[in-house]
Amino acid sequence: MLCIYTMKKTSFCLLLINLILTACSVTKGPLYAEGEIAGEPVRANMDSEIAKYALAASEEEPALLRQRRLSLMTQFEGVPDPLQLQNLVSQGSTDFASIVYAQALLNQPNNRRWQNESFKLSRTLNSDLSKAHIRKVFEKHHALLIPGWHWKTRTDTGADLSFQRKVLASYGLQSTLIETNEHGSVEDNGKLISDAINNAKALDKSIVLISVSKGGADTLYALGAVLSEQQTQHVKGWLNIGGIIAGSTLIDNEQARPEQWLRSIGFSPETPLDAILSLDTKTAKARLSELKLPRDVVIVNYAALPFASDLSQHAEYSFNSLAKFGPNDGAALIHEMLVPDKTTVLEIGLDHFMRSLRAMYRALALLTLIMECEEKDLCV
Numbered sequence: 575m576l577c578i579y580t581m582k583k584t585s586f587c588l589l590l591i592n593l594i595l596t597a598c599s600v601t602k603g604p605l606y607a608e609g610e611i612a613g614e615p616v617r618a619n620m621d622s623e624i625a626k627y628a629l630a631a632s633e634e635e636p637a638l639l640r641q642r643r644l645s646l647m648t649q650f651e652g653v654p655d656p657l658q659l660q661n662l663v664s665q666g667s668t669d670f671a672s673i674v675y676a677q678a679l680l681n682q683p684n685n686r687r688w689q690n691e692s693f694k695l696s697r698t699l700n701s702d703l704s705k706a707h708i709r710k711v712f713e714k715h716h717a718l719l720i721p722g723w724h725w726k727t728r729t730d731t732g733a734d735l736s737f738q739r740k741v742l743a744s745y746g747l748q749s750t751l752i753e754t755n756e757h758g759s760v761e762d763n764g765k766l767i768s769d770a771i772n773n774a775k776a777l778d779k780s781i782v783l784i785s786v787s788k789g790g791a792d793t794l795y796a797l798g799a800v801l802s803e804q805q806t807q808h809v810k811g812w813l814n815i816g817g818i819i820a821g822s823t824l825i826d827n828e829q830a831r832p833e834q835w836l837r838s839i840g841f842s843p844e845t846p847l848d849a850i851l852s853l854d855t856k857t858a859k860a861r862l863s864e865l866k867l868p869r870d871v872v873i874v875n876y877a878a879l880p881f882a883s884d885l886s887q888h889a890e891y892s893f894n895s896l897a898k899f900g901p902n903d904g905a906a907l908i909h910e911m912l913v914p915d916k917t918t919v920l921e922i923g924l925d926h927f928m929r930s931l932r933a934m935y936r937a938l939a940l941l942t943l944i945m946e947c948e949e950k951d952l953c954v
Contacts, residue, residue, distance in 0.1 A: 603883075611673070612680035612689045616922055619883040622667035629673050646674075653678045656909060659900030669881045672901040675908065676879055676920055684954055688874065688917050688943065691950065695939035696932070708938070709746035711945050715810065716779040717742060717749035718770055722787030723845065726756045735786065741934060747941070749784075750774070754792060757845045759852040760861070764795030771801060775808050782941060783812040787905065787926070790817015791853060794913065798865025811872035811944035815937065816926050819875075819913055821858025822906035823899055824892050825850060855910070862914070872944050872953055873916040876937065878903045880925040889925035917954060 600606065603619040609629035610616060620626040624643050627635040635643075646665055650658050654675060662671035680689050698704045725733035733756075739749050752770045754763040774781050785793040793812060829851070851857060867873070879901055885893050889904025896902040903911070903926040912918050919940060921933050947953040 600883075611676050611922055612686060612920075614689075614693055614922065618669075618881045618923060620667075621669040621882040624666045625669035625673060625881075628666075628670050643670075646670075653682070656900065656907070659907075659909070660898070663898055663900055668897040668900070672879055672881060675901045676922060679918060680920060685918050688940075688952065689919050691943055691952065692919055692936055692939040695942060696935040699935050699938055705745065708942055711942055712742075712745055712747035714780060715747060715782050715945055716774065716777050717747055717782050717784055717941075718767075718774060719749055719751045720767055720783065720785035720789035720793050721751065721754060721756070722789045724756050725754075733786070735784075738784075738934070738937075741938070745938065754789065757849055758792075759846075759849045760788075760791045760795050760858075761852065763789075763792035764800055767792055767796035768800040768805075771796065771809065772805060779808075780810040780945070781808050782810050782944060784815065784937075784941070785812070785817055786815045788818055788853065790814045790819055790911070790913075791821075791858065793817070794819055794865065794867075795861065797871065798867045799861070801868075803868045803870075806868040806871055809868070809871050811874065811947075813874055813876060813937065813940055813944060814911075814913055814916075815876045816878060816903060816905065816928065817875070817911055817913070818853055818906045819858070820862055820910040821853050821855035822910055823855055824896055824902075824906060825854045826856075827895060829854065858910075867913070872947050873913050874940055874944060875912045875916055875918040876921065876940055877908055877911050877918065878921045878924040878926055878928050878933070879908055880904065880923060884923050885925050886927055886929060888927055893925065 600617050600619060605620040605623065605626045606618070607620050607626040607629040608615070608617045616629060620629065623639060627639065628643060628647070643666070646662060654662065659671050659675060662674055680686050695704070699708070719735045719739065721735055722733050725735070729736070735751060739751065742749050750770070752767055754766050771781065783793055793814070794817070797806060797812065880889070880893070880903060882893070882897070885904060893902055893904040896907060899907055901908045905926040919936070921928065921936060924930055924933055943950060943952055
């Protein structure tokens with residue numbers, strides 16, 4: 575379901591045009607706002623006045639609105655839970671809840687450090703010095719890539735990760751795509767991933783796992799339910815990109831018509847119902863409660879967090895279906911995408927499909943930090 579970015583020879587010019595357009599300033603609407611979240615610039619058209627001023631406080635904010643906004647933002651401590659997020663939506667808006675959630679999540683010290691370090695590193699990846707250093711780090715590792723749904727039949731989404739593998743190779747990181755069943759259940763694919771991890775011992779290199787979308791749930795099952803801690807000693811870390819870890823409320827809501835939901839986001843209705851239902855929240859949370867993850871594998875969640883004005887065509891239907899529940903990326907609620915108690919980094923302004931080279935550079939930076947976490951004092 576997720577692609578960081580796709581590039582084929584015939585579409586290179588389109589990619590460049592898209593990047594140019596992405597680099598340009600956002601067309602300013604009446605609720606346009608500029609601000610910062612975790613030190614990173616954010617520019618977007620908000621869905622409400624309360625969201626606009628939450629991102630960029632201003633003396634122009636009406637006094638009653640400011641009073642209500644501050645009251646809502648101080649009704650909880652730490653990161654708001656799902657019910658609190660729904661309240662932020664009902665009393666404010668979805669974009670408002672997203673801003674508050676992102677600020678709270680990235681105020682946690684470890685998340686903030688990874689967010690800041692990956693942002694700084696991602697902006698230097700094209701320098702000769704950075705490339706040389708990263709190649710030295712990457713050549714000691716091998717990546718196993720885990721795709722998401724429909725990775726064979728919908729190569730236009732980038733779910734086959736072919737472009738990503740080329741980019742990784744250009745920086746010296748060799749990789750293997752684990753050929754999971756594109757229509758398979760979490761449990762079935764988890765066993766395939768487990769076999770691939772076991773077989774990777776023969777490479778005599780440190781292994782990093784990179785999963786996208788539903789591949790995150792498949793990988794979680796492999797690490798937490800199938801493999802023992804001894805069987806993962808050669809695994810350095812796991813980058814969970816947009817993983818649907820705790821199921822998706824969207825799937826709960828669409829159980830009566832899963833084929834229509836798949837068509838609405840551009841995917842085949844041929845996926846068996848049991849595979850879809852393996853990602854409903856009841857099933858996923860029960861599975862999650864029984865998992866035991868290896869202690870020495872460094873796990874980093876990397877999730878997109880869009881505003882309503884940031885959505886691509888494939889994400890719009892699902893985002894709007896989930897909007898009343900809180901921050902989501904157009905596939906699942908953000909809190910459903912995070913491996914619990916693990917580091918989280920957000921890409922603000924992109925949706926589940928992460929169609930931007932910005933996301934590719936961030937992913938490269940995160941992989942580097944996972945591999946060097948001891949040297950950087952980032953391992954947790």
